[in-house]
Amino acid sequence: MSVTKEDVRKVARLSRIxxxxxRLEPLANELTSIMGWIEQLNEVDVDGVEPMTSVVDATLPMRDDVVTDGNIQGQVLANAPKSEDGFFVVPKSVE
Amino acid sequence: MTDLTKLTLAAALDGLSAKAFSSRELTEAFIKEIEASNDTLNAYVVKTPEKALEMADAADARIAAGEAKALEGAPLGVKDLYCTKDVRTTACSNILGEFTPTYESTVTQQLWDRGAVMLGKLNMDEFAMGSSNETSRFGPPANPWRREGSNQNLTPGGSSGGSAAAVAADLCLGATASDTGGSIRQPASFTGTVGIKPTYGRASRYGMVAFASSLDQAGPIAKTVEDSAILLEAMCGHDAKDSTSLPEPVPAWRESVKQGVKGMKIGIPKEYRVDNMPEEIEALWAQGIKWLQEQGAEIVDVSLPHTRYALPAYYIVAPAEASSNLARYDGMRYGTRVQGDNLVGTYEGTRSEGFGAEVQRRLMIGTYVLSSGYYDAYYLRAQKVRTKILNDFIEAYEKCDALLTPTCPSAAFAYGEKADPVQMYLNDIFTVTANLAGLPGISVPAALDSQGLPLGLQVIGKALDEASCFRVAGAIEEAAGFVAKPHKWW
Known part of the structure; x- marks a missing residue:
């Protein structure tokens, strides 16, 4: 299995990196080598095997649908790269 | 007075409760040691001496009032992966900038609720992705251990390298760490310390910076098996804020440490005898088997036939989950934003500047294996292989109570010695199976190699049976009589 430069370009775009x-060519070589090593999983017969969820059987717990916090606008914005009047300021995303 | 920083956690707690010394005296001793050593060792990436002294004074007041709790007055270090309120937390990544949490992780909150004192935040691989701590934005820490006659710096392992280095160098009584593929146990093995990863779900992941959610688990690195049991008891327990947290009571693990192994059945998985395993590791393993036999355990051969598929499965599951988890770092709500020409340009610039090379590589692998049309071939198949790996363990545990293996295929290595990513990944070959299967695993120092570097043995237990891990590790610790400390060069 070979990861091409085009694959890397596409994956980089999907990863938003x-x-x-x-850098495309060296990354393609690295990913080819890693993916090649991963290919050995194809040797394992997984017919009829359920994918693993958890080691100890557990069901996702439910909680009451009630508000448990809030009124912490200052905390929510405390680490914002940019904020104004209680809002996050982000780049224009609609032309 | 003896050097307070050299005490074990258990001895320090005894001394505090007997009022032989105060938490302030103990904490000041650590602050002084950190000041003198950290420029060289680079174990702490944030130091919080003022907060520590404040917490120490509060602990002393509670001790005086007869209200001391389980960890009252004990100074600890915290891996930079745990959110700590008002103390910068970046998982050693540039992308988190100066991120300062407004809330506390459940695990650290439980430590403070029990009276522990925070000395600072400890170095780690960026987002816990690495086995050498080389990917930290703050540069790597140095292993306090060096090869005999050499002044070359070695890695303390990773990703919890700062935690392991700090404990080995007496810069804290114990530390929190986390383990996704071996990140507690491998650094413990490399530094002559004890590290345990409990069963998946034992400790809450709330407030831990996420790497691979189905594998990440909190645990301590400590000086002794008993210390690790004390810390693990404090860190575990059900938490409604983590939906994968198990509603199980926390046993009194400290009592298991000295119970001995008489009558226990210890499994030796033949697949862990890998090609090119150094003779010293082989000999250490044989020695461990002998120690347990001498103490009355029965040794049984077991087989875990899917062991060789564990690492390739890990390198699908972990990057896939990471690519999803780390999608949140978009430069909008926190961290460093790198402004681009348009929105996508801002995202891409932020993430290529903010993430280091190894993180970028894993995000791309993760995105690749999850991309359209590949999900079944990679992620789903890997999750099925995990079931096969877990089934191997379940079958083996029909014949034994716990497994004994080496922790790592080598002693600590020098920076740059493993340049090829796959070579680096292979360092986790003995530890990663416990993450994939969700089982508890502990590393205990057992011997020094011919170059004077510590080597660890690993005990893997059944699900929720940390008690057996502590029993076996306690027996090995006693038989090994491992008391070596690194020669102080820093």
Missing amino acids: AVSED
């Missing part, structure tokens, strides 16, 4: 043109 800018990758410069000269």
Whole structure:
């Protein structure tokens, strides 16, 4: 299995990571080597095997549908790169 | 007075409760030691001496009032993966900038509720992705241990390298760590310390920076098996804020440590005898088997046939979950934002500047294996292989109570010695199975190699049976009589 430069370009875009043109080839080689090593999983017969969920049988717990916190606007915004008047300020996303 | 920083946690707690010394005296001794050593060892990435002294004074007041709790007055270090209120928490990644949580992780809150004192935040691989602590934005810590006659710095392992280095160098009584593929046990093995990862779900993940949610688990690194039991008891317990937290009571694990192994059946998995395993590791393993036999345990051979598929399965599951978890770092709500020409440009710039090379590599692998049309071939298949790995363990445990293996295929290595990613990944070969199967595993120091570096043995237990891990590790600790400390060069 070979990961191509085009694959890396696509995956980088999907990952929202800018990758410069000269890094595409080395990354393709690295990913090819890692994915090649991972390929050995194809040897395992997994017919009829359930995917693992948890080691101890557990069902997802339910809680009452009630508000448990709130009124912490200051805390929510405390680490914002940019905020104004109680709002996050983000780049324009609608043309 | 003896050097307070050299005490075990158990001895320090005894001394505090007997009022042989105060928490302030103990805490001041650690602050002084950290000041003198940290520039060289780089174990702490945030130091909180003022907060520590404040907490120590409060602990002293409770001791005086006869209200001391389980960890009253004990100074601890916290891996930078745990959110600590008002103390910068970045998982050693640039992308979190100066992120300062407005809330506390459940695990650390439980430590403070029991009277522990926080000395600071400890170095780690960026987002816990690494086995050498080299990927930290703050640079790697140094292992207090060096090869005999050498002044080359070695890695304390990873990802909890700062925790392991700090405990080994007496810069705290014990530390929190976390383990996704071996990140508690491998650093413990590399530094002559004890580290345990409990059963998945024992400790709450609330407030821990997420890496791979189905594998991540909290645990301590400590100086002795008993110390690790004391800390684990304080860290575990059900938490409604983590839906995978198990509603199980926390046993009195400290009592298991000295129970001995008489009558226990210890399994030796033949698949852990890997190609090119150094003779010293093989010999250590044989020695461990002999120790347990001499103490009355029965040794049984077992087989875990899918062991060799554990690492490849891990390198699908962990990156896939990471790519999903780390999607939150978009530069909008917290962390560092790198402004681009448009919204996508801002995302891409923020993430390529903010994430280091190893994190980027794993995010791309994760995105690749989850991308359209590949889910069944990779993630789903890997999750099915996990079931096969767990079934191997369940079958083996029909014949034994716990398994004994080496913790790592080598002693600590030097920075840059493992440049190929796959070579680095192979370091987790003995530890990663317990994460995939969700089982508890402990590493206990057992010997020094021919170069004077510590080597650990690992005990893997049944689900929720940390008690057996502590029993076997306690027996090994006693038989090994491991008291070596690194020669102080820092």
